[in-house]
Amino acid sequence: MSAEPPPVSLPSAPGLSRRRLLGMAAAAPLAATGALALGAGTAHAADSAYAMAYFTESTNLGDGTDYGLHLAVSKDGLLWTPLNQNNPVVTPTEGAGGLRDPFILRKQDGTFVVLATDLKGTDWNYNSQYIHVWNSTDLRTFTGYHRLKLHDMVTHSWAPEAFWDAGRGQYAIIYSSVNSSGHNVIMVNYTTDFVTASAPQVFFDPGYDAIDGDMTVGVNGVNYLYFKNNRSGTLLGARSTSLDPGSFTTFTSGVAHGGTEAPTVVKSLTSGTYWLWGDTYTPNGVFYAWQSTDLAAGTWTALDQRTYTQPVNSKHCGITTITGAQYDNLVAKWGAPAWNRLKSYNYPARYVRHADYVGRIDEYPIEPYKDSLWKLVPGLADSSAVSFQSVNYPTRYLRHYDYALRLDANDGTSTFAADATFHRTAGLANSSWASFRSYNNPTRYIRHYDYALRIDPISTGTEQQDATFQVGY
Template sequence: MPRLLTRLAAIFFAVGLFFTSQSLAAPQRAAAADPGYLMLHFTGEGSTGQQMYLSHSADGLHWNDLNDGAPILRSNIGTKGVRDPALVRSPAGDKYWIIATDLCWGCGSTVDGSINNGSRSIVVWESTDLVNWSQPWLLNVAGAIPDGRNAWAPEAIWNPATNDYVLYWATNVPLDGKTKHRIFYARTSDFRTITTPQTYIDRPGTQELIDTQIVEVPAGVGNYRYVRASGDGQITIEGSNSILGTWTNLGNLSGIGLTGAQVEGPMWMKFRDRNEWTLYLDQYASRGGYMPVTTANPSAVGTYQLPASGSFNLGVNKKRHGSILNLTAAEESRVLARWPSTPAKRLQSYNFQDRYVRHANYDVRIDQNVSTSPDSQFRIRPGLAGSGTVSFESVNFPGYFLRHANYDFQLVRNDGTAQFAADATFNQVAGLADATWSSFQSYNHPDRYIRHYAYQLRLDPTTTATARGDATFRVTN
């Protein structure tokens, strides 16, 4: 989470660190059969950047943006923006949650407003397979904190001692009239209800703390079962043998030239093929994006090393504060199949060639002057209901498809039902008015085609020359 306005001054004097350079070399896997890593993140300010993005890596150092760099989930609740997400997997691997800050800077929320009168809730999604996600809901985590002003950067970790999750986040509770973010926690088993919030980390005096993330360390590595990294003016490293027990300050990363005035958003990852961890840190002051700091013992501050120049690459999208999951083979297969490389396309009308199919307020029509609008961009996916068919997924509303209901078209979120799949599936055939173009025959009403009428998209028979022209489109970039 970007710091307060006073920290922005660091941008003007932060040095450009040599290790921000990034190689474009192809990813190298330690073993070809090993599954890789999944990073959940946001990309920046604005209503599009503050949504949910995924990136995949084979080796944990070279990352590729999934879904062609477009968001995979979009919040339609609260501030309608989400930042600082955490990806939580249940111990049994049968359920997943995304938890994120409910905040949209640059699209309605001001910096001061989000600090002193921001959302007290976080945004939550749930899944059973890592690719099909529920509708989001708001979980009020800070409303019961006296004078709590917001809820930022949520994280969660399974606690075997209590058989539930420790959910923790930052809330501003002013001290002597000045902003002071501290870390609070509550327990939860379902991310729908929580226990009464308690103070978790509170630095002395006016020192604030916003970002913290915990990693579990296996036996035999260092002296602590858990290590946490926190941005509190430094990147402070602490160790404990109990998530809710006493934590010992182990030092910070100033010895390798990193302070909280330079980096934030700590994000842990354990390499699968060796006893080595990386702590990804966001070089927010120099706007350099994330870089990996590596160690063979997270609790030994003196062992952390800066990356060699050219040793990592974060892909095209800028990666902002998120979390990394070590994938199983089954998870990786599902994720890569769900978000393959599928370029965005548009559908141009045959008989009104200055108009393209677009959605507006979930209604679908053909419009002019939409060549640069993401509302007119779709990914042509394999048909939801049958092989050899196609479905149209919105680029800027991922998970939403063109679907007919009562022969009218709307952009609708896929609910996973067979009826939805059938209504959103079409056979792509030679254009009814021009065989070099395309027409789209309904999967479950094969006597009807996608066509426009009075500029609105409909599903109609095509018994006239006008109707055949209306039902003919060019798939274009």
């Protein structure tokens, strides 16, 4: 069931866009700042990693739902490590007392400002003229919390994002709101300090309900605005050679995987590739990614789901580049999860989970989500191997019984310990992934068959793929 009503053309109840965290362009010339132009903003030359901001919603808006600021980090921009055990690092204390759509901007002085929608949960009739604001020097501490008022209209201020407009010498804050047009448009206010802002103007109005504006500034002299057509549930691109309100024209056809929202464009730090992220507008939305090497062409190719993962329960992500030191400091401050998820190689939308104490692979999102979280602990029968301890049933482990895998309580016997112990090896279908060989049946590996987990001898290419998993988060 969708957490959001169907798109409508009047004051709508759309999916609030996650904010893409882009640290935006510096006003000084690149040669003077030592920056590397990334199009979607300006990355420092030392940047070698990525940070993601998001909030969380579980399928039933229960356990795993939290409307605070969550952070994850990545070395490649595709595989993500949630920080603080996937718990929030800061939570609003004013307005609705929760946030959606967090966005982090690297400002002119190198520090960060965090913006977010003032909304907790899915009360689409809650109209806030304000957005949440924090300052941060390092994304490890957050200070100066306040709300910034953007307008006096009896409507919302959804999905704020900001970028530096060098021509104006000001930051532009764009967001979704309903004005006199009767449908959502992308509005803009200008500010120098994120404490006060100018009067609102219409930044982009395609003539239909448009939300979730995401800017990519200065690619070969062109600026790109990606947004969601809230009637069709597709992601579209508009472009302009200026940053003036009203100057953008739509130039792409729609990109979608089902009903998709929250476009986020990020450029790879190691190649000329751009990634376009979006997610489905349901609780526990599924992230999808496309790639392009030419924004001007306006065409995108879907990425293989093997190449990327999203933090569990994450919604409406925003991504920025960070330095290697910032990456290390964030992990040192908040810590990586004490658990893992295991993705299937040949069914990459599916993860290892237990259901009714039976081991299987099911499609994400999984409810309850903790059924798919595992602690890979030293093997019960051999500490050089591993055992899979359930996070939500910590007295139970995956073990084989008549070759089928099930979740059983540890009875302390040597037989149980042997049945629940597996040697991790290089993936049989891909050596960068993993396979798991049974300790007491060493000719057999964990594999899925009709989505159920078991241990079998492996010989064919299909069986090798069935027995290959990615250990991630």
